[in-house]
Amino acid sequence: MKVKEMMHKGVEWVSPDTSITSIAKKMQQYDIGVIPVGENDRLVGMVTDRDITVRALANGRDISKLSARDVMTKGVIWCRDSDSAAEAARLMETKHIRRLPVMDEKKRMVGMLSLGDLSHAASQKTAAEALKAVSGHHA
Numbered sequence: 001m002k003v004k005e006m007m008h009k010g011v012e013w014v015s016p017d018t019s020i021t022s023i024a025k026k027m028q029q030y031d032i033g034v035i036p037v038g039e040n041d042r043l044v045g046m047v048t049d050r051d052i053t054v055r056a057l058a059n060g061r062d063i064s065k066l067s068a069r070d071v072m073t074k075g076v077i078w079c080r081d082s083d084s085a086a087e088a089a090r091l092m093e094t095k096h097i098r099r100l101p102v103m104d105e106k107k108r109m110v111g112m113l114s115l116g117d118l119s120h121a122a123s124q125k126t127a128a129e130a131l132k133a134v135s136g137h138h139a
Helices: 020-030 049-057 085-095 115-121 124-136
Strands: 034-039 042-048 099-103 109-114
Touching: 020 034, 020 049, 034 109, 042 049, 042 099, 085 099, 085 115, 109 115
Parallel strands: none
Antiparallel strands: 034 042, 099 109
């Protein structure tokens, strides 16, 4: 099965100057834990609910003064919509990540693939191996 058949389509992104409060509200509205960050039509980072908690709240920073740029994870790992489920799972395993932005052949973000998506669509073996590897670094 191909990533384009498993992914969530229509992902929104925010600019690096978007406030953390706005990002948190978007996460709440869409019941998601990650927001891609784009600048000049390029994916430059990701803000996760964990980024907000660890890089802002836990460090005692004033949330009202922070933007995506202040807490985002840079160096985004992504996959292609034409990749197989096994290829995407392997990438998640080796990089220990739970969500992958999905790019088309023109390097345009067209969706998001999560471990949950893999668990519903990929083989049980592929999904189990990815989950074990991604969760393993927390043990």
